Each structure stands twice: as structure tokens, then as C-alpha cells.
Amino acid sequence: MKFLIDNNLSPHLARALHELSKREANPSVEVFALRERFEQDAKDHDWLGALKATGESSSVLSADNFRKSDAERELMRTSGLNVFVLQKSWASQSYWAQAAQLVHWWPRIISQAAAVQRSAYRVPWRTSGKFEQIRL
Template sequence: MTYYFDNNISPHLARMLCELEVDAIALRDDIPANTPDHEVLMRLANSGRVFVTGDRKMRRDPLTKVVLQDRNVTCLFFAPFWDHLQLWPCAAWMTRHWPKVDGFAAKMKRGECAEIKQRGSCEFRPIT
């Protein structure tokens, strides 16, 4: 499973996960950082990649919402706890909880969205 990390998550974290043998890509390492969200998601349509973001507002943007609903983009949104963490606590969180997140993501179907909670559990969050 390949994880595609949004620009609002440090690319260092994606690279750290790669060193831990997780297939992770930082968005800014693949496409220009100013690419609109809906275009990023269109590139991921039907790809099997899991988009990981801290941008929960994406679920309310009309254009992005349509892409998420209609293009089978699998997405993990960090819960609000993520907004308050600095780089080192984020890295510690990732090394501690990513195996749980990965296990959950492995069971997700294409097009499903979920929220990652502070303790590493995940809950499905339909785009409505």
C-alpha cells in the first residue's frame, strides 16, 4: 500500500516512514506544491494509493468533495490533535501508531475515507 502525504504534513515524516519500510511519498516530492487539492486527488483516482492529510476542510470544499466521492480516492484525515503537534512529537506519534493506521488502511476499500484519532485508531468518515 502506498501512502501519499499532503503538503500540510512534513515531507520529513513521509521520508522517515520510508526508512521504516513504509511505502510513503511526500506530495511535494512528486508534484508542484501549489497544485490544487482537487487536481491532486484526480491524480490519485483509482490508483490504490491512500491520501493522508491534516486538512479536514477538504471534505467541505464542493469541488474536492465531488472528486473524493466520485473517483474512488481513499483518504485518511488526521483528527484535530494533529494540528497542535510539532515535528518531533509528530515523528514519535508516527513511529508509535503507524502500524495501527496501516492495519486499518489495509482493510479500507477504494473510495473510503477515515479519520485518524490521537491513539492511532481510525474511524470511517463518509464524505457528506
């Protein structure tokens, strides 16, 4: 299972989650920053198109709602990816608070990604919250 961390989140979070995931019961979890595979300034439609072309099954974690264009939303819908979008309230938190909260959410994100295909969810800030399914 592969997770792509979008450029709007720190690549350090991707590396940390990758290392932490090695301790999971499923060691096949790989986490990488978007910029590790694509140019840092790659447009969403470029990397989404590339992932769709490879048929690679991945999940995306982003702070972006992917609402820039109808074409981008359509590509996201047809890409075969699971998408986890951080609720807007994450942006107002400090880097360390975001990191701690993301680590807390991470096992639930892995479980959800394993249980579904081609779905999109909003990840609330509060850990007592639940995933909210969203339409792209």
C-alpha cells in the same frame, strides 16, 4: 500499497515512514510526499484528479478535512483513495511529538488501509483511541 503524505505535513515525515516501512512484513509499502509527485502549490482537485485518472490505488494521510468545496469532496469520494485525516488536536502538537505519535499509529494505518477500499477515517491523537469513520 502506496501512501501519499499531503503538503500540510512535513515531507520529512513521508521519507521517515517510507524507510521505517521497509522493515514491515509487507515491504511493498511505499510512502511519498505529495510534493515529490506534484507541484508544492498543486490544488487538491488537481492532484486528486491526476491520481483518479491513473487509477492508482493509494491512501492519503492529511491534516486537511477536504471541506473546501462540494466538487473537492466529490472528487475525493470518487477517487478510489483511502483517506486518513489527522484529528484537529494533532495541529497543536510539536513537530517531534507529531512524528513520534505518527510512528506509533503507522502500523495501524497500514493495516486499516489494507483492509478497506475507498474509505475515510479520522486518526485521533491518543493512541488508545480508535479510527473514526468519516464522510467526505
